[in-house]
Structures are given as structure tokens and as C-alpha cells.
Amino acid sequence: MAGPTERPVLENHYIKAATEENNDKNKEDEEEKQGGREMAPPAANPIHRSSSRPQLDLSGAAIQGNFEERDPTILLPNQSDDISHLSLDIGGSLIKLVYFSRHEDRSVDDKRKRSLKERLGVSNGNRRSYPILGGRLHFVKFETSKINECLDFISSKQLHRGGTDSQCWHSGATANEDAIIKATGGGAYKFADLFKERLGVSIDKEDEMDCLVAGANFLLKAIRHEAFTHMEGHKEFVQIDHNDLFPYLLVNIGSGVSMIKVDGEGKFQRVSGTNVGGGTYWGLGRLLTKCKSFDELLELSQRGDNRKIDMLVGDIYGGMDYSKIGLSASTIASSFGKAIYENKELEDYRPEDISLSLLRMISYNIGQISYLNALRFGIKRIFFGGFFIRGHAYTMDTISFAVHFWSKGEAKAMFLRHEGFLGALGAFMSYEKHGLDVLMAHQLVERFPMGAPYVGGKIHGPPLGDLNEKISWMEKFVQKGTEIIAPVPMAPPGTTGLGGFEVPSSKGDTLRSDASAALNVGVLHLVPTLEVFPLLMDPKTYEPNTIDLSDHNELEYWFTVLSEHLPDLVDKAVASEGGTDDAKRRGDAFARAFSAHLRRLMEEPAAYGKLGLANLLELREECLREFHFVDAYRSIKQRENEASLAVLPDLLMELDSMNEETRLLALIEGVLAANIFDWGSRACVDLYHKGTIIEIYRMSRKKMQRPWQVDDYDIFKERMLGSGEKNPRPHRRALLFVDNSGADIVLGMLPLARELLRRGTEVVLIANSLPALNDVTAMELPEIVAEAAKHCDILRKAAEAGGLLVDAMINVQDDSKGNSSSVPLMVVENGCGSPCIDLRQVSSELAAAAKDADLVILEGMGRALHTNFNAHFKCDALKLAMVKNQRLAEKLIKGNIYSCVCRYEPFA
Ligand SMILES: Nc1ncnc2c1ncn2[C@@H]1O[C@H](COP(=O)(O)OP(=O)(O)O)[C@@H](O)[C@H]1O
Ligand SMILES: CC(C)(COP(=O)(O)O)[C@@H](O)C(=O)NCCC(=O)O
Numbered sequence: 001m002a003g004p005t006e007r008p009v010l011e012n013h014y015i016k017a018a019t020e021e022n023n024d025k026n027k028e029d030e031e032e033k034q035g036g037r038e039m040a041p042p043a044a045n046p047i048h049r050s051s052s053r054p055q056l057d058l059s060g061a062a063i064q065g066n067f068e069e070r071d072p073t074i075l076l077p078n079q080s081d082d083i084s085h086l087s088l089d090i091g092g093s094l095i096k097l098v099y100f101s102r103h104e105d106r107s108v109d110d111k112r113k114r115s116l117k118e119r120l121g122v123s124n125g126n127r128r129s130y131p132i133l134g135g136r137l138h139f140v141k142f143e144t145s146k147i148n149e150c151l152d153f154i155s156s157k158q159l160h161r162g163g164t165d166s167q168c169w170h171s172g173a174t175a176n177e178d179a180i181i182k183a184t185g186g187g188a189y190k191f192a193d194l195f196k197e198r199l200g201v202s203i204d205k206e207d208e209m210d211c212l213v214a215g216a217n218f219l220l221k222a223i224r225h226e227a228f229t230h231m232e233g234h235k236e237f238v239q240i241d242h243n244d245l246f247p248y249l250l251v252n253i254g255s256g257v258s259m260i261k262v263d264g265e266g267k268f269q270r271v272s273g274t275n276v277g278g279g280t281y282w283g284l285g286r287l288l289t290k291c292k293s294f295d296e297l298l299e300l301s302q303r304g305d306n307r308k309i310d311m312l313v314g315d316i317y318g319g320m321d322y323s324k325i326g327l328s329a330s331t332i333a334s335s336f337g338k339a340i341y342e343n344k345e346l347e348d349y350r351p352e353d354i355s356l357s358l359l360r361m362i363s364y365n366i367g368q369i370s371y372l373n374a375l376r377f378g379i380k381r382i383f384f385g386g387f388f389i390r391g392h393a394y395t396m397d398t399i400s401f402a403v404h405f406w407s408k409g410e411a412k413a414m415f416l417r418h419e420g421f422l423g424a425l426g427a428f429m430s431y432e433k434h435g436l437d438v439l440m441a442h443q444l445v446e447r448f449p450m451g452a453p454y455v456g457g458k459i460h461g462p463p464l465g466d467l468n469e470k471i472s473w474m475e476k477f478v479q480k481g482t483e484i485i486a487p488v489p490m491a492p493p494g495t496t497g498l499g500g501f502e503v504p505s506s507k508g509d510t511l512r513s514d515a516s517a518a519l520n521v522g523v524l525h526l527v528p529t530l531e532v533f534p535l536l537m538d539p540k541t542y543e544p545n546t547i548d549l550s551d552h553n554e555l556e557y558w559f560t561v562l563s564e565h566l567p568d569l570v571d572k573a574v575a576s577e578g579g580t581d582d583a584k585r586r587g588d589a590f591a592r593a594f595s596a597h598l599r600r601l602m603e604e605p606a607a608y609g610k611l612g613l614a615n616l617l618e619l620r621e622e623c624l625r626e627f628h629f630v631d632a633y634r635s636i637k638q639r640e641n642e643a644s645l646a647v648l649p650d651l652l653m654e655l656d657s658m659n660e661e662t663r664l665l666a667l668i669e670g671v672l673a674a675n676i677f678d679w680g681s682r683a684c685v686d687l688y689h690k691g692t693i694i695e696i697y698r699m700s701r702k703k704m705q706r707p708w709q710v711d712d713y714d715i716f717k718e719r720m721l722g723s724g725e726k727n728p729r730p731h732r733r734a735l736l737f738v739d740n741s742g743a744d745i746v747l748g749m750l751p752l753a754r755e756l757l758r759r760g761t762e763v764v765l766i767a768n769s770l771p772a773l774n775d776v777t778a779m780e781l782p783e784i785v786a787e788a789a790k791h792c793d794i795l796r797k798a799a800e801a802g803g804l805l806v807d808a809m810i811n812v813q814d815d816s817k818g819n820s821s822s823v824p825l826m827v828v829e830n831g832c833g834s835p836c837i838d839l840r841q842v843s844s845e846l847a848a849a850a851k852d853a854d855l856v857i858l859e860g861m862g863r864a865l866h867t868n869f870n871a872h873f874k875c876d877a878l879k880l881a882m883v884k885n886q887r888l889a890e891k892l893i894k895g896n897i898y899s900c901v902c903r904y905e906p907f908a
């Protein structure tokens with residue numbers, strides 16, 4: 001288990017200016033060196049989930065001092081980061097820093113995409129008079145006593161140069177003489193001169209309460225899993241209804257405590273506070289225990305027994321309860337009360353016991369005063385923020401217990417994942433026209449890269465400047481035999497027993513070190529182009545995940561599946577990058593990083609927010625991208641596409657020889673059979689050693705017998721072909737969420753698309769924006785369609801009408817010019833880079849394409865089973881998948897591996 005002892009390792013290898021952004025430049029350098037550009041998919045990365053590459057000017061970069069020294073500093077004298085905005089909250093104990101790094105818009109707006117946008121009515125211009133920028137929000141903190149390190153950090157990242165004034169938020173202006181940084185907290189006044197002197201910037205002071213409230217309101221509205229309850233060691237995320245947020249009581253526990261009644265945006269009143277707060281615990285605790293750090297003090301408390309120093313009811317009542325007024329013998333009657341009558345000195349008490357008594361005293365007191373204020377104003381919800389809480393389970397349990405106890409369960413204590421950053425976020429929001437205030441949950445994606453800077457001080461966020469640094473840092477851990485920990489810290493599992501006034505039964509063993517990033521926050525990606533899929537029946541109640549991993553058995557099972565799959569994935573990833581030594585090293589680092597995430601999540605499943613299987617599968621893809629594996633299954637996809645395209649003409653001929661009814665069934669069978677090509681499934685990968693693609697496809701087709709385990713085919717058939725004489729009206733537009741490359745798309749989904757086109761339905765093929773396993777991407781699909789169209793008039797005309805063949809079809813005789821009657825076939829990216837799809841966050845093109853659609857077809861295990869199995873739509877929906885996992889088959893559909901799902905849900 002990692003603990004504070006890891007700090008020296010971090011410190012040794014930290015390079016101050018080599019920051020996260022360096023990754024991107026470095027990546028480009030590496031790609032250039034390896035000639036990897038041609039291999040990589042086109043530079044267009046239309047959805048900036050993780051692919052931003054702000055440019056750094058590395059010219060003149062130099063290590064100051066000896067690399068072997070602790071803390072070597074790299075200076076980048078010429079680097080002016082693409083516009084950054086910085087805001088600060090300088091408190092009595094800690095400096096909180098929020099900064100923004102911009103995604104550079106690298107999307108290639110090619111001819112095909114432009115025509116698609118026109119067709120779909122997606123405007124490039126924003127509805128606002130100024131665009132909301134895509135980018136990333138980073139959260140870092142420093143101890144206020146180490147303000148110089150904070151200034152070094154700002155200076156090394158040039159954070160003060162981007163945000164010169166509110167106008168340059170959009171213009172990318174560089175430094176000027178009048179640079180201004182928004183800051184709140186007392187230090188904004190106290191240190192204003194120091195900032196001017198050291199960085200040449202002026203501090204624009206923002207009111208602390210305004211900022212706290214603005215920050216809290218933003219988080220509660222825009223971050224989906226921000227607020228949670230924590231009772232008796234159990235953490236549960238709370239869905240906040242935006243229309244029913246106010247009033248609430250905000251209790252910010254910093255050095256001191258503020259209690260603010262919040263009635264709306266900018267509408268609030270500081271109703272109370274207490275001087276017994278985080279500073280009291282840390283200050284008094286330091287004096288009484290001689291602890292050197294806050295975390296040390298907190299960790300001591302976990303091994304303490306407060307009965308040694310607190311006076312309990314039983315101590316006064318001779319071991320008995322005072323049951324008449326509901327006090328048990330073990331209730332604390334008087335914190336530290338035992339010290340008055342025992343003839344002992346400070347040295348006679350264990351620091352562990354003192355720390356726990358102090359923590360309980362302060363937490364109960366704050367909980368109680370908060371409750372009284374909530375009662376005063378008839379408020380039921382209390383949100384607690386501030387770094388006193390530090391994601392520490394015992395602290396939260398104690399506060400929750402107090403609120404619950406005194407309010408007799410009427411009031412609820414809730415906590416915030418960005419607990420200490422409310423003020424800094426609020427200050428950030430006070431920059432005019434940044435657009436943050438109007439961003440909504442669906443436009444924010446939180447990522448957890450290894451070693452994202454989180455904690456300042458000597459560490460300045462782990463030493464992970466460029467990828468090389470990141471890998472060296474991880475290798476050092478391995479050499480030292482220290483377990484690598486995921487970037488997000490860990491509150492001890494099962495921290496408390498009863499909480500409350502009883503002696504906690506277990507307080508956990510170790511407190512995750514601050515050095516590993518102390519809270520449950522990642523890097524917040526702002527992606528203004530994401531939208532909620534408009535055809536969702538009820539976005540508010542929509543939950544993408546079918547499998548909830550908060551069930552420990554479930555988590556354990558999927559953890560094992562993903563762990564066992566790792567070696568094969570690493571092989572493929574390394575091979576996809578030419579099998580070079582560099583690729584092997586990155587592969588190794590990826591495996592360690594992803595394993596660390598898995599371990600971290602096993603210990604605390606809610607560490608990164610609410611965890612579903614889709615999140616885990618996406619995390620794996622993100623982690624691959626983090627280690628610069630652009631497309632691990634590239635060559636496999638290519639090989640399978642080619643093999644499948646070679647047999648497509650025969651399949652089409654066979655289909656065309658059938659009558660309508662036989663053909664429709666054959667098409668659905670074909671989709672289900674071809675969904676067997678899934679490199680994410682252990683069972684399927686084993687299968688691929690036993691035959692060629694075509695052999696496996698044939699075998700799968702042969703076994704495709706109805707009834708399927710879930711079989712709504714007859715209703716679907718009736719909707720498509722009607723019954724008796726009546727010919728039903730064809731669907732206007734079908735959205736086909738396609739899955740895998742190769743046979744799946746070529747022999748399964750494309751023939752189905754062709755049938756829909758033949759019947760007069762517009763078809764939109766929706767594919768991933770970024771690679772994930774062997775899934776086909778929106779970038780690859782036009783090429784595949786073009787190849788298929790060489791063998792098929794229907795596809796060709798439709799693709800032409802859809803603007804798909806603008807540059808892909810060179811060899812084909814065009815006999816369809818002027819044929820305006822053909823129904824278009826389009827390809828649209830979904831905004832994802834995962835085998836699953838969260839329909840709350842899709843590309844704006846997909847949202848636009850959905851406008852006229854009356855049929856949604858979701859294909860594959862990831863899109864139709866792991867996610868969206870229970871999703872309802874405002875149109876007809878067909879979910880098609882082969883279940884390639886025994887346990888899932890049993891659990892979800894009471895079937896077996898290779899059972900099939902054909903679920904049709906007509907819109908009433
Ligand atoms: N690494 C740390 N160093 C010092 N105090 C910490 C640390 N982590 C958590 N704390 C607690 O957080 C409190 C500061 O919380 P914060 O919300 O930053 O308030 P302020 O704005 O007053 O500094 C400290 O008084 C202490 O109780
Ligand atoms: C990653 C996947 C969801 C991809 O399936 P697909 O959407 O391609 O049908 C699936 O392969 C999966 O759940 N794999 C893990 C389970 C296993 O290996 O059995």
C-alpha cells in the first residue's frame with residue numbers, strides 16, 4: 001500500500017516545467033521520429049476527448065542544476081502555452097489553483113464533413129456571440145506557507161501569461177504588462193504585492209463568499225457525480241435535480257468554517273460560521289502530537305482510541321447509560337474531559353488518541369452547528385466543502401452522524417468531490433465570457449491520467465511532464481518494489497464502523513498519501529460540442545450502464561476479465577506501433593497504469609465517480625491513448641475488412657436471390673452472426689485461433705437459429721413488411737450504431753443498411769470518433785463503404801447522395817449523375833472512443849442526424865447490452881447483439897455464451 005514514504009521517489013524525479021502539456025508536443029516528436037504519421041489515422045480528431053495537443057515551445061529548454069538532484073527544474077524560456085486561464089483561492093492553510101489549458105482545434109473540416117454538416121444543418125457558428133472553448137480544467141493545491149513553490153509552478157507553466165484579461169480568453173493573446181489573475185481568499189490581499197513582484201501580474205480580487213457559492217452551484221449543476229452521502233463507510237452519489245437545488249446550506253470547512261444559505265445563482269447569505277475548523281484541528285493537533293503534516297495527523301487518528309482521553313457518559317454514570325435522555329454509556333460527554341481528573345501529562349497520552357479525540361470533537365461540533373442552522377431556515381440539505389474533509393471517510397461519517405443524530409434523520413449531509421476547490425472555481429468563473437457558467441453536465445468529461453498534477457509543494461503534481469518522464473517515474477516505483485497507485489487518492493476502505501458517538505470499529509490502515517493526489521478529482525475536459533442524444537425518452541432517468549459495479553462480486557468478476565485480457569491487449573498495442581523498444585516500454589507502462597487503476601477501483605469503486613462497466617472499458621481505451629497507442633487493433637481491422645470485402649459480392653448475390661421475407665431474416669441473422677468478431681471478448685479471441693475469419697463467420701451463420709434468447713423478430717418483421725396485403729410505410733431515417741470492423745460491419749450491418757435504403761429509408765451509420773478495440777471508426781467507414789459500393793449500386797447511389805463518395809470512389813463508373821431520387825447514406829461520428837456509448841454525451845453531428853430519425857438500431861454487446869439495454873427512445877428501437885460472455889448471458893438474458901439478442905421496442 002502506498003503511503004507518504006513514496007514522496008522522495010516523486011521528488012527525485014520531478015521536473016518542474018515538464019508538465020502534462022509537454023506530452024503532446026513530445027508525442028508529435030516521437031511520431032515524427034518513428035515515421036508514425038502515415039500509420040496513424042488522419043490528424044483529424046474531431047472529438048477532443050483526450051487528443052488535444054497544445055503546442056509547447058521547447059526551444060531553449062534546459063535543465064537547471066543536475067538531473068540527479070532532487071527537483072531538477074526545466075525552464076522553457078520561450079514557451080507560451082496556448083491560452084491558459086488561472087484562478088486562485090489563497091486561504092489560511094492552502095492555495096487552491098484552477099487552470100485551463102485549451103484544446104487546439106485540429107479537426108479537419110474536409111469536404112465530406114462539410115457537406116454532411118450542411119445536410120444535417122449543423123452550423124459551425126455558435127449560438128453565442130462568442131465561442132465556448134474546449135479545453136481542460138486542472139486542479140492543484142499548495143500549502144500557503146509554501147507560496148514560493150506555487151509561484152514557481154505558475155511561472156514554469158506560464159499560467160499567468162495566457163490569461164491577461166477577459167478578452168483574450170478567446171484570442172490566445174500573449175503576455176502584456178497588465179496581466180491580471182483572478183483570486184479570492186485572504187491571500188489575494190496579503191500576497192498581491194508578491195505576485196506583482198515575482199510574476200508581474202496584478203491580482204483581481206473576488207469576494208470569497210461569491211466565489212464559494214458560484215463554485216458550488218457550478219459543480220452541483222454541471223458535474224454529474226459531484227455530490228454524495230457518506231454514512232457508516234458507505235458512499236453513495238446523489239442525483240441532483242437542477243430544478244430543485246435551492247435552498248441549500250453550504251458549509252465550507254477550511255481553516256475556519258463558513259455557513260452559507262444559498263437560494264439561487266448569486267443569491268445567498270452567510271448565516272453563520274465557527275472559528276473551530278480545519279485550522280483548529282491541524283493547529284492544535286500539531287502542537288499536541290508533534291505531527292509534521294496534516295496527513296500524518298489524520299493518519300494517526302485512524303489508529304486512535306478516543307475513550308482514553310474523552311470523558312464518556314459511562315465514565316460519569318458508573319458505566320451505565322443515561323437512557324432517560326437517550327445517551328448511551330459510550331457517548332462522548334466531554335471531549336478531552338478525562339484529562340481533567342487524571343494525573344497525567346501530555347506525554348502520557350498517545351498521539352493517536354489525541355488526534356482522534358480532536359477530529360471527533362471538531363467534526364461533531366461542525367455537524368451540530370450546521371444542523372442548527374439548517375433547522376433555523378428549514379433547510380434539509382447541507383453540502384460540506386473545504387479541505388478539512390480531505391475525502392477522509394471517518395471525518396465524513398462523523399459529520400453525517402452528527403447531522404443525522406441531531407436532526408433525527410430529517411436533514412442530510414452531503415459532500416463534494418471537488419470539496420476544497422469551490423472558491424478557486426468560483427474565481428475562475430468570474431472571468432467574463434469564458435462560457436463555463438453555461439456548460440452543462442453533458443459537455444464535461446472527467447479523465448484520470450496517471451500523475452495529473454494535483455498536489456503542489458515539492459511535488460508540483462507528480463513529475464509527469466512528457467511521456468518519457470511519466471514512464472521513468474513509474475519504472476522507479478517498480479524498481480523500488482513500491483506499488484504504483486492510481487492518480488486518485490484513496491480513502492481507506494470500510495473506514496468506519498458505527499461512526500457516531502460509538503468507538504469506530506475500524507478506521508482503515510493507511511491514508512492515501514497526498515502525494516498521489518489527495519482527492520477524488522481528475523482533469524475536467526470541457527467539450528462544448530457534446531450533446532444529449534435527442535431521441536432519449538427521458539434523459540433525466542437514463543442510466544447508460546446495465547451492469548452496476550457497486551456490487552462487489554460484479555466488480556471482482558470484471559476486474560478479473562480485464563486483468564486477464566491485459567497481456568493480449570498489450571501485445572496487440574505494441575505490435576500496432578511496430579514492436580519497437582519504445583513501444584514495448586510504453587506497453588509495459590500502460591499495463592502498469594491500467595492495473596493501478598483497476599486496483600484503485602477495486603479498493604474504492606466510487607473513487608472516480610459512480611462506476612459502471614462502461615466506465616471501466618472506456619478507462620482502458622483512455623489509458624492506451626495516454627501512452628500514445630493510437631489504434632491497437634489497426635492491422636487486425638484492416639485484415640478483417642479486406643477478407644470480408646472479398647466475400648461481400650457473393651453474399652449480396654445470395655441475398656438478392658431471396659424473397660423479401662427470407663431476406664429480412666437472413667439479414668438480421670447475418671448481423672447477429674457477424675457480431676462474433678469481437679477482440680474484446682476472451683472467448684472469441686480463443687476462437688480465432690481455430691479458423692479463418694470466413695470459416696468462423698460461416699460457422700456462426702450456420703448456428704444462427706431462432707428463437708433467439710431474446711427474440712422480438714416477428715414484431716420487427718411486421719413493422720418492416722407488414723402482415724397480409726398492407727405495405728407499411730418505411731421508416732424515414734434509421735440511425736445504425738455500428739460496432740466492429742471486418743465481417744461485423746461488412747457482412748452484417750452494411751447489408752442491413754442496404755436493405756433499408758432499398759426500402760426508401762435514409763441510413764445514417766454511426767461509428768466511433770476514436771478507436772476502441774476492433775470497433776470501426778467514423779474515419780475508416782467511408783473507405784469501407786466505398787469499397788462495398790464497388791459491388792453494389794444501391795450502396796453507391798446512396799453513398800453518393802449522402803456525399804460519402806466525394807473522394808473515395810475513383811475507379812467506379814458513375815452512371816447515377818443527376819439521379820436525385822436516391823436515398824442518402826451518411827456516416828456520422830458518435831463522439832466516443834469506447835466500446836460502449838453513453839447517450840448523454842454524443843457529437844453534435846449525431847444529435848443533428850437524430851432529428852429526423854424514427855428508427856434507432858444499436859448493435860453489439862458494448863452498445864446494446866453493457867450500455868443501453870434498458871434505454872428507451874422516442875422512436876422505434878432495435879437492439880441486436882451476440883452475447884460473447886457466459887456470465888453476462890446468464891445474468892442478463894438467462895442464456896449461454898453466443899446466445900443472441902434481437903430486442904425490438906416500437907415507439908408506441
Ligand atoms: N495538506 C494539507 N495541509 C494543510 N492542511 C490541510 C491539508 N489537507 C487538508 N488540510 C485541512 O484543510 C484545511 C484548509 O482547508 P481549505 O479549504 O483549503 O481552507 P483555507 O482556504 O482556509 O486554506 C486545513 O486547515 C486542514 O485542516
Ligand atoms: C468489450 C466488449 C463489450 C466488446 O463487444 P462488442 O460491443 O464488440 O460486441 C466485449 O468484448 C466484452 O464485454 N468483453 C469482455 C468480456 C469477456 O472477455 O468475456
Ligand SMILES: [Mn+2]
Pocket residue numbers: 678680739740773774775835860862
Ligand atoms: Mn466492438
